[in-house]
Amino acid sequence: MRTTKLKDITLTITDGKHGDCKNHDGSGYYFISCKDVYDETIHYENARQITEDDFRDADRRTNLAAYDILITNSGTIGRMALVKDIPETRKTTFQKSVAIVRADTLQVVPNYLYYLLKSKVHDFINSSNGSAQKNLLLSTMRDFDISFVDSFETQHRIATILSRYDSLIENYQKQIKLLEEAAQRLYKEWFVDLHFPGHENTKIVDGVPEGWEKKTLGELFSYVRGKSYSSNEISDEGCIMVNLKNIQAFGGYKRDAEKRFIGKYKPEQTLQKGDLVMGVTDMTQERRLVGHVALIPDFNEPATFSMDLIKIIPYSVPIIYLYCAMRYGGISKQISPLANGVNVLHLKPDAMMGTMMVVPRKDLIERFCPFVEEMTNKILKNQSQIRLLTEARDRLLPKLMSGEIEI
Incomplete structure (x- = not known):
């Protein structure tokens, strides 16, 4: 083993632009922030796109290339990604919340350095400063x-x-995305485009198919507020504490922001497989997280949830249909503008309960749900597999890096 400074085995350690860029949707030039780096990759689906001129200016600093290592270095410290050799790479630049590390390949293999730095994430977190x-x-x-x-x-x-x-984790993530897209297409076909079974013989009454109803969200579900907690109730042990950062991912839950909670919580604040949670707080001021919903995977251990989430308890419609209606039917987007606040957007859950939602006939919902339940069960199973693989990799990582396990 050899010990040196990180700067001595790298060619570049820099960060993104210390300033803003002009938005240009559809330009194909991406301005990535720390929120877009999670699950060991860059997520482009919600990333900002900017003008080519602004990209060229920022790219002089970042100059992203395949096999560069990304580390989020502001806000949430230590989320990482190894940059892939894909067309988007040379059209990607960064805000200052992401650091870029380029290995000196004469001394170290980029993939190896990536995993070596992953094994030091807690040291990076402990080395960070700032109060707010x-x-x-x-x-x-x-x-x-x-x-x-x-x-x-x-x-x-x-x-x-x-x-x-x-590689296995990435394959499961791709399967989740495909399943999610299939569920979205089916919901849109039946309940947005109104090409549901038997639509040819169904009359439209007051703007909706005959037999469908308009109801408020308060008529469809109740909710349970999440648990407030103090810093001394967060530990390396205890039950899982699901928070807003866990549900930001496409397709639902992501693991890398999990906390452990050693305090007490009410029985109704327990989370189980298939429960539906919704974000009520957004620190990004983008309104993207307020109203965002996710289904909970199988943890195989006790779990609760934080006060930036609520758990939704359906009255008269299946939970899987409610999930689809909120995620694919635009209900979440109707809820999001109801949040307010100066530095942090917060939704008072009662404010959304008067929001109207169209509810199809019971027989259609009953025909729709089995298809989506099958897809959803596969998604939740894949998420559980990702969790197990991630835990196994993370246990192995420090042992390989320290030489405890010889290769």
């Missing part, structure tokens, strides 16, 4: 002490072992 918002300074990263194996052969072997876990 944590920041990991570039100078701190550059002077970070790093120990690594000199042998390129060993580096390749370690990276190969760990990348197999990530």
Whole structure:
């Protein structure tokens, strides 16, 4: 093993633009922030697109290339991604909340360095400063002490072992996305485009198909508020505490922001597989998270949820239909503008209960739900597999890097 400063085995350690860019939807030039980096990749689906001129200006600083390493260094510290060799890469630049690390390939294999830095995430978090918002300074990263194996052969072997876990995780994530898109298409076909079974013989009455009803959300479900907690109730042990950051991902739940809770909570604040939660707080001021819903995967252990979420309890419609209506039917978008606040947007749940929603005939819902339940069960199963693979990889990672397990 050899110990040196991170700057001595890298060609670049920089961050994104310290300023804003002009939006240009559809330009194909991306301005990525820390919110778009999670699950070991860049998520482009909700990323800002900017003008080509602004991209060229910012790109002089970032100059992103395949196999660069990304580390979120402001707000949420330590989410990482290894940049892929895809067309979007050379059209991607960053806000200052993301750091870019480029390996010196004469000394270290990029994939190996990526996993080595992943094993040091807690050290990065502990090295960050700031009270209201944590920041990991570039100078701190550059002077970070790093120990690594000199042998390129060993580096390749370690990276190969760990990348197999990530390849499986990525395959499950792709399956989730495909299943989610299939569920969305089916919902849109039946309940937005109104091409449901038997639509040819159904009259339209007051703007909706005959037999359909307009109801308020308050007639369809109740809700349970999440648990408020203090910092001394968060620990490495205890039950899972699901929070807003866990449900930002496309397709539902993501694991990398999980907390552990050692305090007490009410029985109704328990979470189980298939429960529906919704965001009521948004610190980004983008209104993207207020009204955002997710189904809870199978944790196989106790779980509760934080006060930036509510759990939705349906009265008269199946939970899976309510999930689809909110996610695909535009209900979440109707709810989002009801949030208010200066620095943090917050929705008082009672404010949304008068929102109107069209409810199809019971027989149509009963025909629709089995199709989507099958897709959803596969999604939740895949999410559980991702969780198990991630835990296995994270247990193996420090043992490989420290030499506890010989290769």
